[in-house]
Amino acid sequence: MAKSDSSTDAARPWQSYHTVYTNAKAGMDGVDKEKVQRVVYKMSKGSKYFENEERKEAFIRQKIENMRAQCAKLTAPDLSHYQMVAEKRILELEATRDLSRVWVHVDMDAFYAAVETLSNPLLEGKPMAVGSVSMISTANYEARKFGVRAAMPGFIARKLCPELIFVPTDFKKYTYYSDLTTKVFRKYDPNFMAASLDEAYLDVTEVCTEKGTSGEEVAKEIRNCVFEETGLTCSAGIAPNRLLAKVCSDINKPNGQFVLPNNRMAVMTFISSLPIRKIGGIGKVTEHILRDALGINTSEEIVQKGSYICALFSHSTSDFFLSVGLGLGRTDTPEVRLRKSISSERTFSATGDETLLYRKLEEIAEMLSTDMQKEGLCGRTLTLKLKTAAFEVRTRAVTLQRNICASADILKHASKLLKAELPISLRLIGLRVSQLNEDGGGIPSDPTQTTITNFIISRNTSSPRKDMEEQISFGPDVSDHDFMNDEKSDFSIGCHETNHTHRDPMDCNDSSELHDDNHTVGNSACEVEKFHKSSSDVSANKVESNIRNRVNNESNHLEGEAVSSSSNQRQQFYWVNDYKCSICGIEMPPDFVEERREHSDFHLAEKLHEEESRTCFGTLTLRQRTDLAELREILHSTEGPPQTTPTLNTSPLSFSFPSPSLSAITTSATEARGALTPPAKPVAVESENLAVLLESRGLSPNLGERVAAETSFWSPQSTARAEPDAIDTMGMRALVYEKRD
DNA sequence: GCGGATCAC
DNA sequence: CATGGTGATCCGC
Structure with a gap:
C-alpha cells in the first residue's frame, strides 16, 4: 500500500x-x-x-x-x-x-x-x-x-x-x-x-x-x-x-x-x-x-x-x-524547565481591512502583555505571526536592544512589522516574545530607574531617533529576506502577493506613532500607572532570568537538588500587585524606588544568611556574593513563582489533545x-x-x-x-x- | 538572528 | 458555511 x-x-x-x-x-x-x-x-x-x-x-x-x-x-x-x-x-x-x-x-x-x-x-x-x-x-x-x-x-x-x-x-x-x-x-x-x-x-x-x-x-x-x-x-x-x-x-x-x-x-x-x-x-x-x-x-x-x-x-x-x-x-x-517564549494568537474571519487588522493586533498585544506581566516576563525578540486567508503562515521578527513587556511597546514594534506586509488579507494574527529576561547589556547600576526613564522617554517624547536605533536590525532584514529559494519556488506563490522588497522605515514609524497617539488619548492617567507597573516588571524579569540561570548553573555543578530550589521557591521576593512585599507583607508604592531597594536588600541579607546555614556550598554563595549588584538585581526581580497558580484558572486556554498519535x-x-x-x-x-x-x-x-x-x-x-x-x-x-x- | 516548517498536546 | 492555540526545536540561510 x-x-x-x-x-x-x-x-x-x-x-x-x-x-x-x-x-x-x-x-x-x-x-x-x-x-x-x-x-x-x-x-x-x-x-x-x-x-x-x-x-x-x-x-x-x-x-x-x-x-x-x-x-x-x-x-x-x-x-x-x-x-x-x-x-x-x-x-x-x-x-x-x-x-x-x-x-x-x-x-x-x-x-x-x-x-x-x-x-x-x-x-x-x-x-x-x-x-x-x-x-x-x-x-x-x-x-x-x-x-x-x-x-x-x-x-x-x-x-x-x-x-x-x-x-x-x-x-x-x-x-x-x-x-x-x-x-x-x-x-x-x-x-x-x-x-x-x-x-x-x-x-x-x-x-x-x-x-x-x-x-x-x-x-x-x-x-x-x-x-x-x-x-x-x-x-x-x-x-x-x-x-x-x-x-x-x-x-x-x-x-x-x-x-x-x-x-x-x-x-x-x-x-x-x-x-x-x-x-x-x-x-x-x-x-x-x-x-x-x-x-x-x-x-x-x-x-x-x-x-x-x-x-x-x-x-x-x-x-x-x-x-x-x-x-x-x-x-x-x-x-x-524554563519557558523560552510567550505568545498569543487569534483566528478571526479573514479580512484585508487595515483598520480591523490593526485593531486585532492591538488586542493581541494587549493579551500578550497581560500574560507577560502575570508571569513577570519580558523579552527582546518580538515575532509577528500571520496566517493569510489562503492559510499560508508567515512570521516576521525584530530583536530589540532592550526588553519589552508593555503592550504599548509591543504594539509599536508589531505595527511596524505588520505595516510592512500590507496589503494583505489575514485570518490570524499572533505575537510572540522570546529571548526572555536576557541582559540586554549596558544596563547601568540601577536598572529599575533607567528602565523607567526609558519608558517615559520612549512614550512621552516618542523620539524618532530612538525608534531608528531600535530598528537597526530591521533594515537589513527587509532587504535580506526573499522567497526566491529555488527549492521552494513552487510553494511560494502566495508569498508574492505582497511586495516586500521596498519599505520605508520612516513611514512605519509615522504610522506607529499615530497609532500610539490614538491609543494614549483619553486615559493618560491610566497609562502612566501602567508605565510604573510594566517598568518595574522589566527589571523584575531581568533579574528572574539571572536567578534562573544561576539555578541552572548551580544544579549542574552540584549533585542533588538545586541549591535554591527549596528556599527560593518558597520565599521568593517580589511586589505583590506591585506594592506589597511577598515575604513580609509590607506595603510600598512603586515610586518609592530607594526605599524598595533598601527593603529588598534587607531580605537579601536574610536570604544569604539562610542559604549559608542551610547548605555547605560555600564556594557558590561566595561567588554569588562577589557581585552584590547582581545579587540585588536577582532579589529585586525574583518573580512570584508559580504560586501565581491562581491565575492558572483564568489563564488563556491552551488546547490539549490527548495523545494525537493513533493506535489501532x-x-x-x-x-x-x-x-x-x-x-x-x-x-x-x-x-x-x-x-x-x-x-x-x-x-x-x-x-x-x-x-x-x-x-x-x-x-x-x-x-x-x-x-x-x-x-x-x-x-x-x-x-x-x-x-x- | 530570521523565517519556514514540524511536532506535541 | 467551514480547520485552534501555545511552546519548542531544527534547518538553511
Missing part, C-alpha cells in the same frame, strides 16, 4: 488526503476508516484549507523526490563510507543505553471527555466531544466509534456523527482533576514530570527497589490510586526510558497498561516491529519522508538503512532516528507481546559484545559515552527530538514547579 499511488489516486482521491486525525487511535477498532476518510475528504475538498494542504503536500513530495535523487547519486564508496559512519554512531549510541531505570508513563483516558462525563452523568454512553464546532479537543469513546477524533473540526465530526454532543472546554475542571492526579504521582515520584494536564512521567526505580516490587505492580497501584482519587481511568506504560514508556502507555489504552522489561532483547524486539509513527517526535511529515524517500516503515528498518539516514540527515537528526531504531530514550529527570495497535500490541517471547534477530549489537566491538574498531570501550556526552543529541537543545513532549502550557508549568516543593 506504500505505492500504487497514481492508480488509486484517480479512482479514490480521498486516500491521498492525509490529516493528523485520520490515523488510527485507541478506541477506533470497528471504525470504517474508508468511509471516514471519504467524508473528511468531501467536507474539506475545495476549501482554502484543503488547497493549502495540497500545496504543502506537493512541497513535501518535491522534497522527497530530491532525497531520492540524492540517494541515487550515492556511489558505492559513498555508501560504504556512510555505512561506517552509521555503524560508529550506532555503537556510540548503544554505549549510552541505560537499563537501570523504571519509567512509568501515565496517560488519562480521554481526559477532558471523562471529566465532563463525571460532572454530567447524562453524557454517559452518548457520543460526545469536548471543544467547539470549529475544533474538537477530545472525543469520548462512543464518539470515536464514528471516527470523531481530537484535532478534527467540529463540523466534520457532526457529519460523521449527527447526534454528537458538543461540550465546551472548561479548564478549571480539568486543572482540578489534574491536581488530584498530581497528588498521587508525587507519592511515587516527588520529581515526576508533568507532560500536560493529563500525562505524566514517573521514575519509579526507587519505589520498586524499596518495596521490592515490579514496575508493573507499581503502575497498577498508581492507576488504582488515580481512580480512587478521581473516578477517572488511565493507562500506563512501563519501560526503561521515557520514550518507550510513552509508546507503551498507548498500547492497552483505555484503562490498561503494558510492560516492557528492562532487557535489551525485549526492547529491540518491541521497537523493531513498531511503526515509526508511534514514536514521539515522528509526525505525519517525517513518517511520509522516511517511508517514501527511504522505504522505512518500522524502527528496525531505520537501523538497517542507517547509511542512508546518515547520508541524508544532519548529525542530530540522524542520531535521533538511530536512537529510535535502538529503542533508546532519556532516563534522567531533567532540572526545572491492539493487534500490533499482541504481536509485540508475542514477539517478546522468542529471541528475535539481533538488530544491532549485543550489548555484552559491545566493548569488544568498539575495540575491534579501534575505539575505546567508553568512547561512546564520551562522545554522546558531547553530541547534541543528548544536549538540552535537542530535547524536542529526543523527548518531544517538553511542552510548557501554563497548566503544565504549574504542575512542574509544584512538584519541586
Whole structure:
C-alpha cells in the first residue's frame, strides 16, 4: 500500500488526503476508516484549507523526490563510507543505553471527555466531544466509534456523527482533576514530570527497589490510586526510558497498561516491529519522508538503512532516528524547565481591512502583555505571526536592544512589522516574545530607574531617533529576506502577493506613532500607572532570568537538588500587585524606588544568611556574593513563582489533545507481546559484545559515552527530538514547579 | 538572528 | 458555511 499511488489516486482521491486525525487511535477498532476518510475528504475538498494542504503536500513530495535523487547519486564508496559512519554512531549510541531505570508513563483516558462525563452523568454512553464546532479537543469513546477524533473540526465530526454532543472546554475542571492526579504521582515520584494536564512521567526505580516490587505492580497501584482519587481511568506504560514508556502507555489504552522489561532483547524486539509513527517526535511529515524517500516503515528498518539516514540527515537528526531504531530514550529527570517564549494568537474571519487588522493586533498585544506581566516576563525578540486567508503562515521578527513587556511597546514594534506586509488579507494574527529576561547589556547600576526613564522617554517624547536605533536590525532584514529559494519556488506563490522588497522605515514609524497617539488619548492617567507597573516588571524579569540561570548553573555543578530550589521557591521576593512585599507583607508604592531597594536588600541579607546555614556550598554563595549588584538585581526581580497558580484558572486556554498519535495497535500490541517471547534477530549489537566491538574498531570501550556526552543529541537543545513532549502550557508549568516543593 | 516548517498536546 | 492555540526545536540561510 506504500505505492500504487497514481492508480488509486484517480479512482479514490480521498486516500491521498492525509490529516493528523485520520490515523488510527485507541478506541477506533470497528471504525470504517474508508468511509471516514471519504467524508473528511468531501467536507474539506475545495476549501482554502484543503488547497493549502495540497500545496504543502506537493512541497513535501518535491522534497522527497530530491532525497531520492540524492540517494541515487550515492556511489558505492559513498555508501560504504556512510555505512561506517552509521555503524560508529550506532555503537556510540548503544554505549549510552541505560537499563537501570523504571519509567512509568501515565496517560488519562480521554481526559477532558471523562471529566465532563463525571460532572454530567447524562453524557454517559452518548457520543460526545469536548471543544467547539470549529475544533474538537477530545472525543469520548462512543464518539470515536464514528471516527470523531481530537484535532478534527467540529463540523466534520457532526457529519460523521449527527447526534454528537458538543461540550465546551472548561479548564478549571480539568486543572482540578489534574491536581488530584498530581497528588498521587508525587507519592511515587516527588520529581515526576508533568507532560500536560493529563500525562505524566514517573521514575519509579526507587519505589520498586524499596518495596521490592515490579514496575508493573507499581503502575497498577498508581492507576488504582488515580481512580480512587478521581473516578477517572488511565493507562500506563512501563519501560526503561521515557520514550518507550510513552509508546507503551498507548498500547492497552483505555484503562490498561503494558510492560516492557528492562532487557535489551525485549526492547529491540518491541521497537523493531513498531511503526515509526508511534514514536514521539515522528509526525505525519517525517513518517511520509522516511517511508517514501527511504522505504522505512518500522524502527528496525531505520537501523538497517542507517547509511542512508546518515547520508541524508544532519548529525542530530540522524542520531535521533538511530536512537529510535535502538529503542533508546532519556532516563534522567531533567532540572526545572524554563519557558523560552510567550505568545498569543487569534483566528478571526479573514479580512484585508487595515483598520480591523490593526485593531486585532492591538488586542493581541494587549493579551500578550497581560500574560507577560502575570508571569513577570519580558523579552527582546518580538515575532509577528500571520496566517493569510489562503492559510499560508508567515512570521516576521525584530530583536530589540532592550526588553519589552508593555503592550504599548509591543504594539509599536508589531505595527511596524505588520505595516510592512500590507496589503494583505489575514485570518490570524499572533505575537510572540522570546529571548526572555536576557541582559540586554549596558544596563547601568540601577536598572529599575533607567528602565523607567526609558519608558517615559520612549512614550512621552516618542523620539524618532530612538525608534531608528531600535530598528537597526530591521533594515537589513527587509532587504535580506526573499522567497526566491529555488527549492521552494513552487510553494511560494502566495508569498508574492505582497511586495516586500521596498519599505520605508520612516513611514512605519509615522504610522506607529499615530497609532500610539490614538491609543494614549483619553486615559493618560491610566497609562502612566501602567508605565510604573510594566517598568518595574522589566527589571523584575531581568533579574528572574539571572536567578534562573544561576539555578541552572548551580544544579549542574552540584549533585542533588538545586541549591535554591527549596528556599527560593518558597520565599521568593517580589511586589505583590506591585506594592506589597511577598515575604513580609509590607506595603510600598512603586515610586518609592530607594526605599524598595533598601527593603529588598534587607531580605537579601536574610536570604544569604539562610542559604549559608542551610547548605555547605560555600564556594557558590561566595561567588554569588562577589557581585552584590547582581545579587540585588536577582532579589529585586525574583518573580512570584508559580504560586501565581491562581491565575492558572483564568489563564488563556491552551488546547490539549490527548495523545494525537493513533493506535489501532491492539493487534500490533499482541504481536509485540508475542514477539517478546522468542529471541528475535539481533538488530544491532549485543550489548555484552559491545566493548569488544568498539575495540575491534579501534575505539575505546567508553568512547561512546564520551562522545554522546558531547553530541547534541543528548544536549538540552535537542530535547524536542529526543523527548518531544517538553511542552510548557501554563497548566503544565504549574504542575512542574509544584512538584519541586 | 530570521523565517519556514514540524511536532506535541 | 467551514480547520485552534501555545511552546519548542531544527534547518538553511
